[in-house]
Amino acid sequence: MATVARSNQPDAAPAEGADRRERPLVKRHRLSTRIWHWINALTVFLMLMSGLMIFNAHPRLYWGQYGANFDQAWLEIGSTADAGFLRVGSLRVATTGVLGYRARADGSVNRRAFPGWATIPSDYSLSAGRRWHLAFAWVLALGLIAYWIASLINRHAWRDLLPRPAELAPRHLWQEIKDHARLRFPTGAAALNYNTLQKLSYFGVVFVLLPLLVLTGLAMSPGMDAAWSWLIDLSGGRQSARSIHFICAMGIAAFILVHLIMVVLAGPVNEIRSMITGRYRLPAEREPRP
Amino acid sequence: MITRRTLLAGSAASLLAGCDKLTDSDSFRGILRSAEGLTMRAQRLVSDRQALAREFGQADISPIFRSNGTSMPASEAYRLLAAGAFTDWRLAVDGLVRRPLSLSIDQIRRMPRQTQITRHDCVEGWSAIGKWTGVPLHLILDAAGLRQEARYIVFHCADTFGDRPYYESIDLIDAFHPQTILAWALNDRYLQIPNGAPLRLRVERQLGYKQAKYLMRIEARDSLAGLWDGKGGFWEDSNDYEWYAGI
Numbered sequence: 001m002a003t004v005a006r007s008n009q010p011d012a013a014p015a016e017g018a019d020r021r022e023r024p025l026v027k028r029h030r031l032s033t034r035i036w037h038w039i040n041a042l043t044v045f046l047m048l049m050s051g052l053m054i055f056n057a058h059p060r061l062y063w064g065q066y067g068a069n070f071d072q073a074w075l076e077i078g079s080t081a082d083a084g085f086l087r088v089g090s091l092r093v094a095t096t097g098v099l100g101y102r103a104r105a106d107g108s109v110n111r112r113a114f115p116g117w118a119t120i121p122s123d124y125s126l127s128a129g130r131r132w133h134l135a136f137a138w139v140l141a142l143g144l145i146a147y148w149i150a151s152l153i154n155r156h157a158w159r160d161l162l163p164r165p166a167e168l169a170p171r172h173l174w175q176e177i178k179d180h181a182r183l184r185f186p187t188g189a190a191a192l193n194y195n196t197l198q199k200l201s202y203f204g205v206v207f208v209l210l211p212l213l214v215l216t217g218l219a220m221s222p223g224m225d226a227a228w229s230w231l232i233d234l235s236g237g238r239q240s241a242r243s244i245h246f247i248c249a250m251g252i253a254a255f256i257l258v259h260l261i262m263v264v265l266a267g268p269v270n271e272i273r274s275m276i277t278g279r280y281r282l283p284a285e286r287e288p289r290p
Numbered sequence: 291m292i293t294r295r296t297l298l299a300g301s302a303a304s305l306l307a308g309c310d311k312l313t314d315s316d317s318f319r320g321i322l323r324s325a326e327g328l329t330m331r332a333q334r335l336v337s338d339r340q341a342l343a344r345e346f347g348q349a350d351i352s353p354i355f356r357s358n359g360t361s362m363p364a365s366e367a368y369r370l371l372a373a374g375a376f377t378d379w380r381l382a383v384d385g386l387v388r389r390p391l392s393l394s395i396d397q398i399r400r401m402p403r404q405t406q407i408t409r410h411d412c413v414e415g416w417s418a419i420g421k422w423t424g425v426p427l428h429l430i431l432d433a434a435g436l437r438q439e440a441r442y443i444v445f446h447c448a449d450t451f452g453d454r455p456y457y458e459s460i461d462l463i464d465a466f467h468p469q470t471i472l473a474w475a476l477n478d479r480y481l482q483i484p485n486g487a488p489l490r491l492r493v494e495r496q497l498g499y500k501q502a503k504y505l506m507r508i509e510a511r512d513s514l515a516g517l518w519d520g521k522g523g524f525w526e527d528s529n530d531y532e533w534y535a536g537i
Contacts, residue, residue, distance in 0.1 A: 045305070046309070049306075049309075054415065055415070057413070057414040057415055058412070058414040058415035058416050060416075062416075065346065065350055065409060065417070065419060066350070066352045066409060066417045066418050066419045067416060067417060068352065068354075068356045068412075068416035068417065068418045069356055069416065070352075070353065070354040070356060071352065071353070071354075117302075117303075117306060120306070120309045120310075120313070121309060121310050121313040122306055122309075122310055123310075125313075125529075126413065126414065126529075127525075127529045127530045127531045127532075128313050128530070130413070130531075130532070131313075131319065131322040131323065131325070131530070131532075132309075132313070132322060134325055134326070134329060134532075134537060135321070135322040135324075135325035137325075138325055138328065138329075220411070220537075221333070221536060221537035222343060222409070222411050222494070222495050222496055222497060222535075222536060222537075223333040223337065223495045223496065223536025223537055224333060224336075224337075224536070224537065225343065225344060225495075226337060226341040226342060226343045226344070226494070226495045227333060227336050227337030227338070227341050228336070228337075229344055232344055238409060238411060238417050239416075239417055242415060
C-alpha cells in the first residue's frame with residue numbers, strides 16, 4: 001500500500017500559470033500520536049477546568065513546605081468590597097468582572113476566584129472538582145506514560161521532537177521567530193518536519209510540563225509524600241508543588257491557545273484532517289520573490 | 291449567521307453544560323468515584339504499610355496553625371466540659387472490642403506519649419506544620435482488645451453541623467500506623483478549643499478532614515454501613531468527599 005497518495009492536479013491558484021505543482025497527500029501523524037492527541041484534547045480541558053475549581057477553594061499560592069491564610073502568598077486572587085483583583089508579588093491588577101468579583105444580573109455578587117465558565121463544575125463544589133480531577137488524572141498520567149513508551153520505541157521523540165543542536169543556534173532560532181511572526185510557514189516537503197519552535201514547544205509539553213504536572217500533583221498527596229518522600233524534596237515542599245503545578249497548568253493553557261491559533265493560521269482543515277486520518281496535504285511551494 | 295466565534299463559544303458552553311449534567315448524574319459520578327478505590331489501591335501498592343509521613347524540624351513550624359471547620363462546638367454539654375478544663379470529659383472506646391474503655395484526659399496524658407512535627411494538608415489546598423503530642427492509637431486499641439471482626443475505627447466527635455455530629459473513620463492499616471496518634475497537645479501546649487480540645491486524631495498520611503477533632507468516642511466496627519449515610523464520615527456523607535483522603 002502506498003503511503004503517499006499523489007495528486008497531480010494542477011493547482012488552481014497560479015495565475016501566471018506556468019508550473020504544475022504537486023501537493024501530495026502524505027502520511028504525517030502516527031496512530032499513537034493521533035489517539036493520544038484526541039484523548040488529551042478532552043482530558044487536558046477537564047483537568048484544567050476542574051483544577052481551577054480546586055484552586056478556587058483556596059485562591060492563594062505559596063512557596064515552601066507550608067502556607068495558609070496567615071502566611072505570605074506570592075499569588076492571590078481576591079476581592080475588596082466592590083472589586084476583584086489578582087496580586088502577583090507586589091503587583092496588583094484589577095480584575096473586576098473576571099477574577100474575584102463578578103456582579104450577576106440579579107444584583108448578587110460572585111466572589112470566587114475563577115468564574116463559572118472556566119470551572120468544572122460551573123457552580124462551586126470542591127468535592128465534585130476533585131472527583132473529576134483525580135479520575136482524569138489517571139487518564140492523563142497513564143496516557144503520558146504510554147505515549148512516552150511508544151515514542152521512545154518508534155523513535156518519534158528523538159527523531160521528530162528533540163531539537164538538533166544546529167536548530168538551537170541563536171541565529172537559526174531568531175530567523176524562525178521572525179518567520180513565525182510574519183506567518184511565513186514552511187512549505188513543500190519542509191512542512192513535514194516540525195520547525196524548531198514547534199519542537200521546543202512539543203518537547204517542552206511532553207517531557208517537561210506534563211511530567212512536572214504529574215509529579216507536583218503527586219507531591220501534593222500526603223499519601224504519596226509518605227510513600228515517595230523524594231517528591232517533597234523534588235518540588236521544594238508541598239506548597240511549592242502546588243505553585244509549580246499551577247504555573248505548569250497555565251503553561252499548558254498558553255500552549256493550547258497558541259496551538260489553536262497556529263492550527264487556524266496554518267489551515268485548519270488540513271491540520272485537523274492530518275490529526276484524524278494521519279494524512280496531510282503538503283502546502284504549495286511559495287512563489288519565489290521577484 | 292453562525293460565525294466561527296459563536297460556534298466555538300457555543301461548543302464550549304455545551305461542553306460545560308454537559309460536564310455539569312454528568313456531575314449530577316449518579317451513574318457518571320459512580321465512574322468518577324471508582325477512581326478513589328484505584329487511587330487507594332495504587333497508593334497502598336507503592337507504599338510500605340509503615341511508610342512515614344515527613345517529620346519536620348522545630349524551625350519549620352507554621353507561625354500560626356489555623357483552625358478550620360468548627361472552632362467551638364455548639365452544644366451545652368461541650369461548653370460545660372470545656373468550662374471544667376475537661377476534667378469530666380471521658381473518651382469511650384467501644385464497639386467490637388473485648389474490653390470497652392472509658393478514659394479521662396489525665397489517664398490519656400499519662401500514657402506513653404509520642405511527639406511528631408508534621409504537615410497538615412487541608413483538602414482546600416493550604417498546609418500548616420505543627421508539633422503534635424499524643425498517645426499512639428494502637429496502644430489504646432491494644433488495651434481495648436480489637437475483636438477479629440473489626441475492620442474500621444470510627445471517631446465520634448462533639449461538634450455538629452446542623453443536626454449531624456462530625457465523625458470520621460479509618461481502616462486498620464492507618465489505625466495501626468506508627469504515626470497515628472490521639473493528640474492532646476499542639477506546639478507544646480494542651481490542645482486549644484479551635485484545634486480540637488481536649489483530644490483529636492492525627493492520621494498523617496491523609497488530608498485534614500480525616501483529622502477528627504473534639505473526640506468523644508472511638509468505636510470499632512466491621513462495616514461503615516448503617517452509620518449515618520454509610521460513607522464513613524461527615525464530609526463523605528454530606529458532600530461526597532473521598533473516604534480515602536490520601537490525595
